[in-house]
Amino acid sequence: MTSYSKEVLGDLAAGKLPWPQTRRIMSAYKDDDRFFKMVAVYQDRVAWKDPILLPVSDHLFICQSGDERITRCECGHSFGDYRKNWKLKAAIIVRNTEEALREIYPNSDIPDPRWMEIREFICPQCGTMHEVEAAAPGYPIVHDFQPDLEGFYREWLGKPL
Amino acid sequence: MLDKPASALRLRERLLDSERLMEETGCYDGITELTLRNQDPLKFETLHTKLRAYCVSAREMARRISASPGVREVGEMVVAIYTPEGDAIALSNGIMVHVHTMSRFIKWMIKNNYEENPKIREGDIFANNDAFIGTVQVPDVMDVVPIFHEGTLVGWAGAVCHELEAGGITPGGDVCLAQERFTEGLFVCAEKIGENDEIRRDYVIRCERNLRMPIYWVLDEKAKVASCIDMRESVKQLISEIGLDYWMKVSKEFIEEGRRAQLARTRQLTVPGIYRGHTFYGHVTAGKPGFQLLGDPDWLYNIPIEMEITTDGKITMDFEGTQPWGYHSMNCTPAGMDGGMFVTLTQHMNFEGLVNDGAWMATELKLPHGTWTNPDNEMVATATSWALLLPAYGVFQRLLSRGFVARGFVEEAFVGQVNSPMIEMGGESQYGTPFGMAHFECAAAGSGALAIADGLDTAYVGWNPESDMGNIEVWEQSMPMVYIGRSIVPNSGGAGKYRGGCSFVSTWLINKTSHLRLHTSEHSSRVFDNGGMCGGYPAPTCQKHRAVRNSNIHELAAKGAPLAHAPGIDPHVSDYEKNIGGDHVLVEGPYITSPHKSGDIFSHSYNGGGGYGDVLERDPIKTAWDVENGYLTREAAIQIFGIVLKDDADGYPLADIDATVERRAAMRKDRLAKAIPVSDWIAAERGRVEKADFAPEVKKMYASAIKLSSRFTRDFSDFWNVDAKSIFMPGAKP
Numbered sequence: 001m002t003s004y005s006k007e008v009l010g011d012l013a014a015g016k017l018p019w020p021q022t023r024r025i026m027s028a029y030k031d032d033d034r035f036f037k038m039v040a041v042y043q044d045r046v047a048w049k050d051p052i053l054l055p056v057s058d059h060l061f062i063c064q065s066g067d068e069r070i071t072r073c074e075c076g077h078s079f080g081d082y083r084k085n086w087k088l089k090a091a092i093i094v095r096n097t098e099e100a101l102r103e104i105y106p107n108s109d110i111p112d113p114r115w116m117e118i119r120e121f122i123c124p125q126c127g128t129m130h131e132v133e134a135a136a137p138g139y140p141i142v143h144d145f146q147p148d149l150e151g152f153y154r155e156w157l158g159k160p161l
Numbered sequence: 162m163l164d165k166p167a168s169a170l171r172l173r174e175r176l177l178d179s180e181r182l183m184e185e186t187g188c189y190d191g192i193t194e195l196t197l198r199n200q201d202p203l204k205f206e207t208l209h210t211k212l213r214a215y216c217v218s219a220r221e222m223a224r225r226i227s228a229s230p231g232v233r234e235v236g237e238m239v240v241a242i243y244t245p246e247g248d249a250i251a252l253s254n255g256i257m258v259h260v261h262t263m264s265r266f267i268k269w270m271i272k273n274n275y276e277e278n279p280k281i282r283e284g285d286i287f288a289n290n291d292a293f294i295g296t297v298q299v300p301d302v303m304d305v306v307p308i309f310h311e312g313t314l315v316g317w318a319g320a321v322c323h324e325l326e327a328g329g330i331t332p333g334g335d336v337c338l339a340q341e342r343f344t345e346g347l348f349v350c351a352e353k354i355g356e357n358d359e360i361r362r363d364y365v366i367r368c369e370r371n372l373r374m375p376i377y378w379v380l381d382e383k384a385k386v387a388s389c390i391d392m393r394e395s396v397k398q399l400i401s402e403i404g405l406d407y408w409m410k411v412s413k414e415f416i417e418e419g420r421r422a423q424l425a426r427t428r429q430l431t432v433p434g435i436y437r438g439h440t441f442y443g444h445v446t447a448g449k450p451g452f453q454l455l456g457d458p459d460w461l462y463n464i465p466i467e468m469e470i471t472t473d474g475k476i477t478m479d480f481e482g483t484q485p486w487g488y489h490s491m492n493c494t495p496a497g498m499d500g501g502m503f504v505t506l507t508q509h510m511n512f513e514g515l516v517n518d519g520a521w522m523a524t525e526l527k528l529p530h531g532t533w534t535n536p537d538n539e540m541v542a543t544a545t546s547w548a549l550l551l552p553a554y555g556v557f558q559r560l561l562s563r564g565f566v567a568r569g570f571v572e573e574a575f576v577g578q579v580n581s582p583m584i585e586m587g588g589e590s591q592y593g594t595p596f597g598m599a600h601f602e603c604a605a606a607g608s609g610a611l612a613i614a615d616g617l618d619t620a621y622v623g624w625n626p627e628s629d630m631g632n633i634e635v636w637e638q639s640m641p642m643v644y645i646g647r648s649i650v651p652n653s654g655g656a657g658k659y660r661g662g663c664s665f666v667s668t669w670l671i672n673k674t675s676h677l678r679l680h681t682s683e684h685s686s687r688v689f690d691n692g693g694m695c696g697g698y699p700a701p702t703c704q705k706h707r708a709v710r711n712s713n714i715h716e717l718a719a720k721g722a723p724l725a726h727a728p729g730i731d732p733h734v735s736d737y738e739k740n741i742g743g744d745h746v747l748v749e750g751p752y753i754t755s756p757h758k759s760g761d762i763f764s765h766s767y768n769g770g771g772g773y774g775d776v777l778e779r780d781p782i783k784t785a786w787d788v789e790n791g792y793l794t795r796e797a798a799i800q801i802f803g804i805v806l807k808d809d810a811d812g813y814p815l816a817d818i819d820a821t822v823e824r825r826a827a828m829r830k831d832r833l834a835k836a837i838p839v840s841d842w843i844a845a846e847r848g849r850v851e852k853a854d855f856a857p858e859v860k861k862m863y864a865s866a867i868k869l870s871s872r873f874t875r876d877f878s879d880f881w882n883v884d885a886k887s888i889f890m891p892g893a894k895p
Contacts, residue, residue, distance in 0.1 A: 038569030091836035140880035
C-alpha cells in the first residue's frame with residue numbers, strides 16, 4: 001500500500017516538495033492513510049489545541065471546540081458553527097469600481113463593474129484572504145461547502161466523530 | 162442474416178432491457194458480480210488494455226489520413242469501442258468529451274428503429290453532428306460502424322473529428338453568428354452515409370457543395386471510417402481468439418467495473434456533502450452587423466451549480482437557477498452537458514483503471530428544462546456551446562477540488578478550465594481560392610492554478626487533455642495571415658499564492674488576400690467567466706480585440722523601424738497604437754465586422770486560469786523569475802502581491818525580501834482597515850437590491866432565473882430578506 005511520511009506530506013501541502021517527487025505522488029496509487037496524516041500536518045501548523053476534523057480551505061478548518069464544531073481560521077479566529085456559512089462572519093472588501101478592479105488587474109481589460117464585482121472574504125483577526133467571489137451585483141453570497149461530517153467519518157473513514 | 166443480431170432480442174429490446182436491469186439492480190446491465198474479473202483478473206485487465214491499444218493505434222493512424230490541421234496538428238479527434246447497446250467499453254486519448262455523446266448517437270438510432278429502416282448491416286457507416294441526437298456542436302461530426310461477428314452484432318466502433326469548417330452563416334466550425342439551427346451549417350442527422358465500408362458518393366457531393374473547405378470534412382470522414390474499420394477488425398480478431406460468449410460478457414463487465422471504480426474513487430478522494438459555486442458569462446452583440454434582433458442583444462448569464470456527493474460515492478450536479486436558452490449559438494443539449502461531465506471526470510478522477518462509460522453512470526446531471534443546458538426547443542443553435550460549457554465545468558473542477566483539499570489530496574486540486582476563445586475565418590485564401598477554417602491554436606490556454614503550484618502556461622484546455630497550440634508554420638500554410646507575434650500575456654493568470662497559468666496572444670499581418678472575414682467566439686465580455694479558489698482571484702477573461710486596418714507596416718518594415726508584436730501592458734494605449742499607423746480598432750465581444758485585406762493587422766488573445774490562495778503568500782523569488790520571463794509585470798508584483806523587486810548587477814529583477822515583508826505587513830493592515838463586517842455590507846446592499854438598482858442586463862438575468870427556478874427565488878429572497886419576485890417581476894403572481 002502506498003504511504004508517505006508526515007514530513008513528505010507537510011512539504012507537499014506547503015508546495016516545497018521537488019517537482020519530480022510531487023509528480024510521482026500525483027501518478028502513483030493514492031495513499032489510503034492520507035486524511036489523518038494530513039490532519040496531523042495541519043494540527044502541527046496551528047497554534048490552537050482544538051482537534052481538526054476537516055480542512056475546508058487553505059487556512060480554514062472545521063474543528064471540535066468543546067461541545068461545538070466550528071469553522072476556525074489558522075490564526076484561531078472562530079467563524080462559528082460549521083453548518084453555517086463562515087463567510088457571513090467574515091470581513092469583506094468589495095471591488096465594484098474600475099479603480100478598485102484596476103488595482104488587481106493593472107495591465108488587462110477589466111470587467112464592467114455594473115455587471116460584475118469582486119468580493120474578498122477576509123479573516124477579521126489576521127487579514128488572511130480566505131475566498132474571492134466574482135459575482136454580479138446583488139448575487140447572494142455562496143455557501144461553498146456543507147460537508148456531511150457525520151457520514152464522512154462513520155461511513156468512509158470508519159471512525160467515530 | 163447480416164441485418165439481424167443473433168440474440169433472440171432485437172437491439173431496441175436489448176437496450177431497453179439493459180436500462181431496466183440498471184434501474185432494478187443499480188448495476189450496469191444487471192451485472193451484480195464481476196465473475197470474469199474474479200476468475201482471471203490478469204486476463205480481464207490484459208483484454209481491456211488491448212482494446213485501449215486498438216483505440217489509440219487507430220486514432221494515430223487516422224490522424225495521418227486527415228488533411229485538417231485541427232486533427233493532424235492538434236489532435237481534435239477521439240475514437241472508442243462500444244457495446245451493441247452503445248455503451249463505451251474503451252476509448253483513445255484526444256477529445257474524450259465525445260465518447261459519451263457518441264453513445265447517445267448509437268442509442269438514438271437503436272431507439273428510432275434503425276434496425277427496420279434504414280437497417281444496420283455489416284459494412285454500414287452512420288454519421289451524425291446533430292447535438293439533439295448526440296454531439297456537442299455542429300463541427301463535431303461523428304461516424305460509427307457496427308461490428309458483426311458471424312452475423313451477430315457484437316459492438317460498434319466510433320470516431321469523432323472536430324471539423325474546421327461547417328458551412329454555416331459565418332465561416333469556420335463554431336459558427337458564432339448562428340442564432341437558430343438553420344444557420345449553423347451542414348447537418349448530418351444520424352444518417353447512413355456509406356455501405357460496404359465505402360462512403361457514398363452522393364454524400365461526398367453534398368459535403369463538397371455545402372462547405373467552404375470540403376477537403377477538411379471529407380478527408381476527416383475517410384480518416385474516421387479508416388479508424389473505425391481498423392478497430393472493428395481488431396475486435397473481430399480478438400473475438401475469434403477469446404470466443405463470442407466471453408466477449409459479450411467481458412465487454413459489459415468492463416463497464417460495470419468502470420462504474421464501481423468511479424464510485425470508489427469518489428469515496429477515496431473526496432468528502433460527502435453539498436458543494437456550491439457559480440460563474441457568469443457576458444455576451445455583447447448590440448450594434449454588431451449580422452445579428453438579427455430576435456431577443457435582447459446583450460446577455461448576462463449566471464451559471465450556478467450545486468454538487469452533491471452522497472456517501473455511496475455518487476456525484477450529482479444540479480444547474481437549477483441558470484438562464485433560459487436564447488437566440489444565440491451558446492445553447493447546449495443534454496448530450497453536450499454529458500460530454501462536459503465525461504471529459505472532466507476522465508481528467509480528474511477516472512485517470513486509472515478501466516476508463517469507459519461506467520464512470521459517467523456513477524454520476525447524474527440535473528438539467529432544468531428550458532434552460533441553456535436543456536433547451537425545450539430543438540430549433541436552437543448550439544454551435545458555440547463551449548462558451549457556457551467551459552465556464553460551467555470550470556466550476557465543477559473547483560467543486561471537486563474543494564473535496565480533494567478537504568480529503569488531504571492537495572496535489573489533485575485544480576482551479577479549473579476557462580474559455581479559450583476561437584478565431585474563425587473565410588473568404589479568399591493566399592492561393593486565390595475560396596476557403597474557410599477555424600484556427601485551433603486556442604487548444605492551449607492557461608490552466609487554473611493547483612493547490613501546490615502555479616497553473617500550466619499555454620498548455621491546457623478543458624475539452625482536450627492533450628492540449629497543443631500547433632506550429633505557426635502549419636497554420637500559416639492554411640490561412641492568408643502571417644504571424645508577426647505570438648507571446649505570453651503577462652498577468653493573464655489569476656493572481657494567488659499560486660497563480661493561474663498564463664495565456665498567449667497572437668498578432669497577424671493579413672497577407673495576400675483582398676477579402677478575409679475574421680470572426681471570434683467563446684469569449685466572455687464585461688464579466689469574469691472563471692474564478693479563483695481559496696483566496697485566489699479569477700483570471701482576466703474579458704479581453705477586447707485590437708486590429709489595425711490600412712496599416713503602414715510595410716513602410717515601417719522597409720525603413721527597419723520597430724514594429725509591435727503584441728498589444729503590450731498598457732490597457733489604455735496598445736503597442737499597436739504606439740508603433741503602427743493606420744485605423745485602429747477596439748472591439749468588445751464577438752469580432753464580427755467587414756472583411757479585412759492585405760496589410761491589416763489583427764490580434765487575438767486567449768485566457769489564463771484562476772489563482773489559488775492568498776496573494777500575500779506568493780513566493781517572492783518565483784515572482785522575480787516570473788517578471789524576468791514575462792509572466793508577471795513589475796506593477797503586478799508590487800501592487801497585487803506586495804513583492805518588492807530591485808535589479809541585480811545585470812539589471813534582472815531580484816526579490817527584496819526585507820522590503821517585501823514590510824510592504825506585505827502594510828498591505829495586510831490596509832486590508833483590515835478597509836474591510837467591513839459582511840453583516841454590515843449585507844445591510845447596506847439590501848437597499849440597492851430592494852430598489853433593483855442594477856444594470857438592465859443584470860435585472861433581466863435575475864428576472865429570468867426567478868421565472869425558471871423556485872429554488873433560486875427562495876434562496877435570493879431568504880438571503881436578502883426580500884420578495885425577489887415582486888422586485889424583479891413586478892406584476893407577476895406571487
